[in-house]
Amino acid sequence: MIYREAGDFKTSYREDSQTFPIKLDRRAYWTLMVVAFAVVPFVINDYWANAVLLPFLIYAIAALGLNILTGYAGQVSLGTGGFMAVGAYAAYKLMTAFPDVPILFHVLIAGAITALVGMAFGLPSLRIKGFYLAVATLAAQFFLVWLFNKVPWFFNYSASGMINAPERTMFGAAITGPEASAPARYLFCLILTVALAWIARNLTRGSVGRKWMAIRDMDIAAEIIGVNPLTAKLSAFAVSSFFIGVAGALLFAVYLGAVEVGEAFGIQKSFLILFMIIIGGLGSIFGSFAGAAFMVLMPVLLKNVLVDGFGWATDLAAHFQFMIVGALIIVFLVFEPHGLAQLWRLAKEKLRLWPFPH
Amino acid sequence: MKLKKLAVATAAMVALGAPAMAEIVFPSLSYRTGPYAANGTPFADGYADYFTLINERDGGIGGEKIRLLECETGYNTEKGVECYESTKGEGAVLYEPLSTGITYQLIPKASADGIPVHSGGYGRTSAANGAVFKWIFNYPTNYWYGASVAIKHILDQEGGDISGKTIALLYHNSAYGKEPIRTLEELAKKHGFSLTLLPVDHPGQEQKSQWLQIRREKPDYVLMWGWGVMNQVAIQEAANIRYPMDHFIGIWWSGSENDVKAAGAKGDGYKALSFHMPGSDFPVFDDIQKYVVDAGKAAGAGDQIGTVLYNRGLYAAMLAVEAARTAQELSGNTRITPAEMRDGMENLDMSEEKMAALGLPGFGPAFKVTCANHGGNGLALVQQWDATAQKWNVITDYIEPDLEVIQPLIEEDSAAFAAENNITPRDCN
Numbered sequence A: 001m002i003y004r005e006a007g008d009f010k011t012s013y014r015e016d017s018q019t020f021p022i023k024l025d026r027r028a029y030w031t032l033m034v035v036a037f038a039v040v041p042f043v044i045n046d047y048w049a050n051a052v053l054l055p056f057l058i059y060a061i062a063a064l065g066l067n068i069l070t071g072y073a074g075q076v077s078l079g080t081g082g083f084m085a086v087g088a089y090a091a092y093k094l095m096t097a098f099p100d101v102p103i104l105f106h107v108l109i110a111g112a113i114t115a116l117v118g119m120a121f122g123l124p125s126l127r128i129k130g131f132y133l134a135v136a137t138l139a140a141q142f143f144l145v146w147l148f149n150k151v152p153w154f155f156n157y158s159a160s161g162m163i164n165a166p167e168r169t170m171f172g173a174a175i176t177g178p179e180a181s182a183p184a185r186y187l188f189c190l191i192l193t194v195a196l197a198w199i200a201r202n203l204t205r206g207s208v209g210r211k212w213m214a215i216r217d218m219d220i221a222a223e224i225i226g227v228n229p230l231t232a233k234l235s236a237f238a239v240s241s242f243f244i245g246v247a248g249a250l251l252f253a254v255y256l257g258a259v260e261v262g263e264a265f266g267i268q269k270s271f272l273i274l275f276m277i278i279i280g281g282l283g284s285i286f287g288s289f290a291g292a293a294f295m296v297l298m299p300v301l302l303k304n305v306l307v308d309g310f311g312w313a314t315d316l317a318a319h320f321q322f323m324i325v326g327a328l329i330i331v332f333l334v335f336e337p338h339g340l341a342q343l344w345r346l347a348k349e350k351l352r353l354w355p356f357p358h
Numbered sequence B: 001m002k003l004k005k006l007a008v009a010t011a012a013m014v015a016l017g018a019p020a021m022a023e024i025v026f027p028s029l030s031y032r033t034g035p036y037a038a039n040g041t042p043f044a045d046g047y048a049d050y051f052t053l054i055n056e057r058d059g060g061i062g063g064e065k066i067r068l069l070e071c072e073t074g075y076n077t078e079k080g081v082e083c084y085e086s087t088k089g090e091g092a093v094l095y096e097p098l099s100t101g102i103t104y105q106l107i108p109k110a111s112a113d114g115i116p117v118h119s120g121g122y123g124r125t126s127a128a129n130g131a132v133f134k135w136i137f138n139y140p141t142n143y144w145y146g147a148s149v150a151i152k153h154i155l156d157q158e159g160g161d162i163s164g165k166t167i168a169l170l171y172h173n174s175a176y177g178k179e180p181i182r183t184l185e186e187l188a189k190k191h192g193f194s195l196t197l198l199p200v201d202h203p204g205q206e207q208k209s210q211w212l213q214i215r216r217e218k219p220d221y222v223l224m225w226g227w228g229v230m231n232q233v234a235i236q237e238a239a240n241i242r243y244p245m246d247h248f249i250g251i252w253w254s255g256s257e258n259d260v261k262a263a264g265a266k267g268d269g270y271k272a273l274s275f276h277m278p279g280s281d282f283p284v285f286d287d288i289q290k291y292v293v294d295a296g297k298a299a300g301a302g303d304q305i306g307t308v309l310y311n312r313g314l315y316a317a318m319l320a321v322e323a324a325r326t327a328q329e330l331s332g333n334t335r336i337t338p339a340e341m342r343d344g345m346e347n348l349d350m351s352e353e354k355m356a357a358l359g360l361p362g363f364g365p366a367f368k369v370t371c372a373n374h375g376g377n378g379l380a381l382v383q384q385w386d387a388t389a390q391k392w393n394v395i396t397d398y399i400e401p402d403l404e405v406i407q408p409l410i411e412e413d414s415a416a417f418a419a420e421n422n423i424t425p426r427d428c429n
Helices: A023-043 A046-072 A080-097 A103-126 A130-150 A182-205 A207-217 A219-224 A229-256 A267-280 A285-309 A314-335 A339-353 B002-016 B037-058 B077-088 B100-113 B143-157 B181-191 B208-217 B229-240 B257-261 B283-293 B308-331 B338-346 B352-357 B403-420
Strands: B024-030 B066-072 B166-172 B194-200 B221-225 B248-250 B271-274 B381-386 B391-394
Touching (some): A023 A182, A046 A229, A046 A267, A046 A285, A046 B077, A080 A130, A080 A229, A103 A182, A182 A229, A207 A219, A207 A229, A219 A229, A267 A285, A285 A314, A285 B077, A314 B066, B024 B037, B024 B308, B066 B077, B143 B181, B143 B403, B166 B208, B229 B257
Parallel strands (some): B221 B248
Antiparallel strands (some): B381 B391
């Protein structure tokens, strides 16, 4: 009754194929954008930025990246943590080598470097598929972490092997380092997230994305109808790794400020991001955001409710948190194997018909 | 979906906000879960119990009650950030992260926010240079001093000459484990021993190849920088290859009851460093029994009292309380700010008499913190596990580290940090 498309006429193909075909969705989207860009920066504090919004935005970029590779192009990857490490270490080397360059360029170049590394590790995908490819990318994960631990050049020969983000600016405002203000860091990540999500959306509905999906659905058939598997698979690896590299660079430089490769970019990070896209929904932009929100915000919310709200002991709450998040994952996947995105899609379908179910 | 969740979170936070601001707030970034829980739990218990004792017995520090904010990190840096941000708004005056990784992360953040960090016996070694690290303290000792003390103990055992010997370092492959390498390399040059590096990846359950290498190469001594489950596995593996236990020396984080008990009788003779005494033969433990345990206020399960890491948590809490007392004397306020707490820490004087008056005679080394020296004097002792009596015996006096080697390293590393972060060192004269 409220949520419907009646009266919302489209008179051109362009209008018909827009991302949000329903007026209410468009309004919600623009409201969200206005709130995110014009309201949140004025009310955000350190806690909201560092504990909630920055991790959410950064993991959303990483989930978008993995979703392009796994959800759209059908190539399973367990190397996400390793590729994020490439982004982080590339950003660190660039930041320390060229201190006067604005941080945005460092982050984007770090993404580009990761894209090259990702393509190199994507080469086996031309010969192997499925679980075997997963194992090949797992090798990338372990190799990259080992590399950044082993070769002191990557961490500028520091005694502990940690990398620390020095202060770097954008338009005179500090984005990294301890003096960076919460709004500046938030806006920096928000702009990158929105821009990359926009790129991802438009890539996946254009010819490139269609080629990826053709490869995903049946690679032999795709090849017969004229999709070049070499370029399709490698472009998927490149674009995906670019996103993941940017996420890794932001995770290190803007969010954490100091990382240690084994702890921050270990195998558990690869799984975390894989879980995000599985729970959020494979092959869905919204799903990447929903999955990142679920995996990042749920533990924080539970911690706040259990420890601060109910006054539970911290260890008990931490154990319960694992159980609750784990149980929710199982419940979601049992009731909706296609993830939160599909749940959202179904809810919208129901809302369109409501209150007349037929 | 996302918005709704945020809204729920907001509602939850608003409802829970507005803390009472009438106390001295000490956050404890503890970890009672995860692969390092076996070691994180006793420390957190000791840290909490001493504050409870001060509240119950003395009515707080100078009449101000202590509020302990415990936040579970699971030894994970991302959770550490969340814990730091969620507690700093509550008036926290001192952070005790108990994780080298989280300490590294908090060093710039806490310095910018003006909240002191105490990483006693861990964290960034060069934070001992107070001229550069104004807000960071790592007294009474640190990893480089520890490495030097371990080598000195080996020198004592070998009659002063270890040239041509081989020493293996078995370390947790992280910032924590890598810390001593630079010092050991310098010491290897000075004393002429050769150093073998054996990294063990997180969490440390898989050490077969490292111990195979030890069995093949037979190093004269093995030093260990381990934590959590890694310690237990290493001691078990050493027992399995019949490595002489008295030639196997752990850093103070690899020397608790939890680490050696798993190996049973075979763990007998294993050595570890420490910067305070083990056991509960101190008057303060009677008070803890009376005011904390019998009153049912013990933290955790209450079964860790007197263990090495419980004592270390208690020691850290005692140093925090004494620093807060010093801060109260200096500022004249009872409700101290983080900046006043920092001044208190910088003027902390832990004398023998003070420790005796606190019911902890001879518990730790006597030391004095100054503007230039945030690291104490670095004294550490060696303790040895007695598997039949199930207790740690102290076998040496406090050993002084080789400052001649370490001081230049500290200067060099802190200068690098200062240059990287555009810090002009303070004038400490």
